[in-house]
Amino acid sequence: MDTILEMKNITKTFPGVKALDDVSLKVERGEIHALCGENGAGKSTLMKVLSGVYPHGTYEGDILYDGGVQEFKDIRDSEERGIIIIHQELALVPLLSIAENIFLGNEISENGVLNWPATFARTGELLQKVGLKENPATLVTNIGVGKQQLVEIAKALSKKVKLLILDEPTASLQENDSQKLLDLLLEFKAQGITSILISHKLNEINRVADRITIIRDGKAISTLDARGGTITEDDIVKDMVGRDMAHRYPDRTPNIGTDKLMEVRNWSATHPLHPERKVVDNVNIDVAAGEVVGIAGLMGAGRTELAMSIFGQSYGTDISGEVLINGKAVDVSTVEKAIASGLAYVTEDRKEMGLILEESITTNITLANLGGVSENGVLNDGAERSVAEEYREKINIRTPNVAQKVMNLSGGNQQKVVLSKWLFAAPEVLILDEPTRGIDVGAKYEIYTIINQLAADGKGVIMISSEMPELLGMCDRIYVMNEGEIKGQLAAKDASQEAIMRMILKA
Amino acid sequence: MTDTETKSIGYYLRTHIREYGMVVALVAILAFFQVLTDGIMLKPVNLTNLFLQNSYIIIMAVGMLLVIVGGNIDLSVGSVVGFIGALAAVMIVNWDLPTALVIPVCLIAGAIIGAAQGYWVAYWRIPSFIVTLAGMLVFKGLTLALLGGASVGPFPDVFQGMSSGFIPDFFGGLIEGRFNLFSMTLGVALAAILPIIGLRSRAKQAKFAAVEEPMAVFVTKHAVAGLAILFVTYLLSTYRGLPNILVIMALLIAIFTFITNSTTLGRRIYALGGNEKAAKLSGINTKRLTFFTFANMGMLAALAGLVFAARLNTATPKAGLAFELDVIAAVFIGGASMSGGVGKVIGAVVGALIMGVMNNGMSIIGVGIDWQQVIKGLVLLAAVIFDVYNKNKA
Numbered sequence: 064m065d066t067i068l069e070m071k072n073i074t075k076t077f078p079g080v081k082a083l084d085d086v087s088l089k090v091e092r093g094e095i096h097a098l099c100g101e102n103g104a105g106k107s108t109l110m111k112v113l114s115g116v117y118p119h120g121t122y123e124g125d126i127l128y129d130g131g132v133q134e135f136k137d138i139r140d141s142e143e144r145g146i147i148i149i150h151q152e153l154a155l156v157p158l159l160s161i162a163e164n165i166f167l168g169n170e171i172s173e174n175g176v177l178n179w180p181a182t183f184a185r186t187g188e189l190l191q192k193v194g195l196k197e198n199p200a201t202l203v204t205n206i207g208v209g210k211q212q213l214v215e216i217a218k219a220l221s222k223k224v225k226l227l228i229l230d231e232p233t234a235s236l237q238e239n240d241s242q243k244l245l246d247l248l249l250e251f252k253a254q255g256i257t258s259i260l261i262s263h264k265l266n267e268i269n270r271v272a273d274r275i276t277i278i279r280d281g282k283a284i285s286t287l288d289a290r291g292g293t294i295t296e297d298d299i300v301k302d303m304v305g306r307d308m309a310h311r312y313p314d315r316t317p318n319i320g321t322d323k324l325m326e327v328r329n330w331s332a333t334h335p336l337h338p339e340r341k342v343v344d345n346v347n348i349d350v351a352a353g354e355v356v357g358i359a360g361l362m363g364a365g366r367t368e369l370a371m372s373i374f375g376q377s378y379g380t381d382i383s384g385e386v387l388i389n390g391k392a393v394d395v396s397t398v399e400k401a402i403a404s405g406l407a408y409v410t411e412d413r414k415e416m417g418l419i420l421e422e423s424i425t426t427n428i429t430l431a432n433l434g435g436v437s438e439n440g441v442l443n444d445g446a447e448r449s450v451a452e453e454y455r456e457k458i459n460i461r462t463p464n465v466a467q468k469v470m471n472l473s474g475g476n477q478q479k480v481v482l483s484k485w486l487f488a489a490p491e492v493l494i495l496d497e498p499t500r501g502i503d504v505g506a507k508y509e510i511y512t513i514i515n516q517l518a519a520d521g522k523g524v525i526m527i528s529s530e531m532p533e534l535l536g537m538c539d540r541i542y543v544m545n546e547g548e549i550k551g552q553l554a555a556k557d558a559s560q561e562a563i564m565r566m567i568l569k570a
Numbered sequence: 571m572t573d574t575e576t577k578s579i580g581y582y583l584r585t586h587i588r589e590y591g592m593v594v595a596l597v598a599i600l601a602f603f604q605v606l607t608d609g610i611m612l613k614p615v616n617l618t619n620l621f622l623q624n625s626y627i628i629i630m631a632v633g634m635l636l637v638i639v640g641g642n643i644d645l646s647v648g649s650v651v652g653f654i655g656a657l658a659a660v661m662i663v664n665w666d667l668p669t670a671l672v673i674p675v676c677l678i679a680g681a682i683i684g685a686a687q688g689y690w691v692a693y694w695r696i697p698s699f700i701v702t703l704a705g706m707l708v709f710k711g712l713t714l715a716l717l718g719g720a721s722v723g724p725f726p727d728v729f730q731g732m733s734s735g736f737i738p739d740f741f742g743g744l745i746e747g748r749f750n751l752f753s754m755t756l757g758v759a760l761a762a763i764l765p766i767i768g769l770r771s772r773a774k775q776a777k778f779a780a781v782e783e784p785m786a787v788f789v790t791k792h793a794v795a796g797l798a799i800l801f802v803t804y805l806l807s808t809y810r811g812l813p814n815i816l817v818i819m820a821l822l823i824a825i826f827t828f829i830t831n832s833t834t835l836g837r838r839i840y841a842l843g844g845n846e847k848a849a850k851l852s853g854i855n856t857k858r859l860t861f862f863t864f865a866n867m868g869m870l871a872a873l874a875g876l877v878f879a880a881r882l883n884t885a886t887p888k889a890g891l892a893f894e895l896d897v898i899a900a901v902f903i904g905g906a907s908m909s910g911g912v913g914k915v916i917g918a919v920v921g922a923l924i925m926g927v928m929n930n931g932m933s934i935i936g937v938g939i940d941w942q943q944v945i946k947g948l949v950l951l952a953a954v955i956f957d958v959y960n961k962n963k964a
Binding site for chain 2 (some may be wrong): 374375377397398399401402408410415416417418419420421422426430431433434437440441442443444445448464466484
């Protein structure tokens with residue numbers, strides 16, 4: 064068997080982060096090669112390097128493909144050589160037909176005039192190949208996610224694919240759709256198409272993959288041969304999470320109250336666009352004063368949706384369940400009421416949902432509690448600035464001036480502004496959604512220190528994170544969530560990355 | 571002056587270049603036309619006309635600023651001006667209702683019109699462009715229907731006085747000749763009060779934290795503003811005094827500057843336009859705010875409609891035609907951002923004045939209406955390019 068692709072010593076750095084560190088990957092012609100790793104391990108980055116999303120020159124190392132060194136300038140370049148990538152988020156235009164989507168950017172035309180009969184005929188052939196029984200003229204928005212995935216694959220086939228890359232193709236699919244897709248991959252393999260499959264679902268990988276490469280913290284850890292059938296899920300998990308616990312977490316002596324500070328009972332929420340999809344399913348969680356509780360899970364597990372639906376019904380429809388604070392049921396139906404009840408939610412995406420980038424640090428910090436710096440609706444300029452100065456000092460926001468626009472701050476300092484905003488709102492319970500995403504190690508430590516201080520002050524902290532070591536290092540108790548449900552909880556002393564992973568995959 | 575002081579003045583001016591740049595541009599344009607018109611530009615009678623001609627645009631620009639800062643747009647204001655003028659004419663001229671009743675009724679009608687449009691924008695999330703485009707057509711049509719296609723007028727003197735009257739001279743005759751001493755006194759009082767208010771707010775700030783605005787900038791700003799006020803009131807006093815409409819405008823500008831700078835309401839509107847999701851997740855009722863900005867806009871458009879009808883002394887089917895374009899242009903020239911969250915009341919006013927001065931100046935020197943449009947269009951484009959350039963540089 065010969066090698067179709069060899070990526071040699073690939074290193075890719077983003078400002079402040081080494082996303083890929085000397086990664087090598089060898090893929091043989093005609094195999095299904097699985098890439099495994101935690102969120103943020105570098106799988107998608109590696110595939111973006113391969114497909115030319117990050118063009119030649121922005122990374123170090125060589126790509127040998129189909130017998131020569133390749134220097135892809137963009138996606139078009141790699142597609143011309145038969146490398147097709149299907150991203151996690153589908154890149155289809157909802158209001159165009161299946162046929163139009165398949166040939167988008169690659170239209171069958173003469174002098175710019177579309178040849179509709181040929182387009183529909185070709186689409187029909189392609190749809191048959193992927194086993195999709197739909198009219199080529201059907202709008203993509205009118206078919207389900209599973210079928211849309213198949214349209215993406217048909218689109219790949221239309222481009223004479225040699226190497227097909229699928230980035231978590233089954234993440235949003237139902238069980239039987241996933242099975243169909245995997246069968247299709249096996250069929251392609253029989254036709255000689257090579258595939259790279261990125262997936263979190265180890266049972267699926269075990270089913271179809273020939274070889275498995277595991278990536279962790281931007282490094283290729285191992286390549287396992289799965290053809291003999293001797294690889295177990297445990298082997299994969301061990302390599303996925305086996306990083307040394309070199310990260311440091313500030314010391315803390317927990318002082319946890321005996322009563323539940325906040326309790327969420329039988330909480331459910333439905334996807335706003337797909338009423339048949341329950342995104343949060345009968346969740347029960349609680350947190351005591353002085354306690355840091357984690358929620359672990361993979362992307363799409365429903366953790367953010369849970370938090371946002373609790374916080375003023377900011378996500379989802381058909382929300383049901385009860386929130387109790389200090390044993391009393393509270394009304395959290397609007398954000399205003401949720402804040403008044405003592406809740407705060409620090410969003411996952413601080414730029415999109417947490418900050419007003421055009422405004423000053425001061426304006427952002429007081430936004431959730433304008434009543435605290437005003438009288439009869441008239442703002443007190445001085446009081447506002449003294450609040451901002453107070454938090455700048457307390458939380459160590461590095462800036463020459465609190466009048467500075469937030470967009471000029473680093474990620475870590477922006478996160479501190481968001482935290483300040485919610486601290487100034489004086490909540491009882493803080494829900495922190497990925498509080499350290501995209502910030503450097505030093506700033507992380509500072510954020511951890513703030514979280515510990517909050518717990519020491521008797522607040523309840525619920526921390527959502529995709530970084531398991533962070534949860535293990537910070538939390539007293541960890542809930543494990545998957546597919547909208549709480550799969551179980553672990554006390555800090557019993558928790559390990561393997562135990563969490565196993566609980567997630569138990570489904 | 572120490573080194574750090576000069577540096578901080580430089581920093582302050584750089585970060586506020588847009589605000590001061592606008593005023594400098596207005597002064598430069600004024601000076602330019604003053605020379606080109608052989609001094610007609612700043613003749614008392616022309617200055618008075620300048621304010622009368624642009625009053626309704628400035629009144630609406632203040633409301634439009636809130637709408638645009640909130641991330642929306644209102645295209646219907648020109649039609650509302652026409653409609654309210656027609657409504658007032660029908661009530662006063664045809665039905666003989668007293669002016670004192672008609673004015674509040676018209677203002678309330680305007681607020682209801684704005685609220686009706688704001689309802690669809692805020693609670694149904696229909697793009698404001700579409701809702702107010704519909705409103706523009708609807709009220710243009712209703713104006714025609716109300717007037718039966720003809721002009722209705724004239725108005726009684728009381729009503730006209732709103733727009734063409736002047737503050738009476740209570741000190742009449744103290745000075746020989748035509749000089750309105752009372753108006754001048756008002757101007758002097760205003761010029762004296764502004765720096766006192768400024769100093770008090772600085773003192774209040776200083777109690778809590780270091781004052782952001784350097785003293786040198788503060789002094790210069792108030793000196794220039796004070797001199798400008800004295801100069802303008804002096805010129806106006808040598809003619810017929812302060813026009814009523816100028817006093818109404820000054821009050822509106824003061825009220826809305828206060829709302830946008832110093833109230834939670836104003837702050838929330840900026841937050842809404844700056845990042846609606848973040849504002850919502852901070853517990854701000856974004857829908858009610860959007861609704862409010864439109865209702866407010868409707869009321870100010872109604873006021874402008876009354877002022878315009880009073881000025882023409884008749885309600886015509888063509889009243890208010892294309893006013894929305896001038897109003898929106900004024901707000902953008904004044905530094906507001908299309909995407910919302912950025913803009914100042916005083917900027918919108920200066921923007922409206924720049925447009926007004928150019929209209930007036932070009933008319934005096936005999937530039938045809940055709941080229942006036944071209945030049946105004948280019949000025950709008952240049953102002954926005956200047957914004958974008960500044961932003962990219964930062």
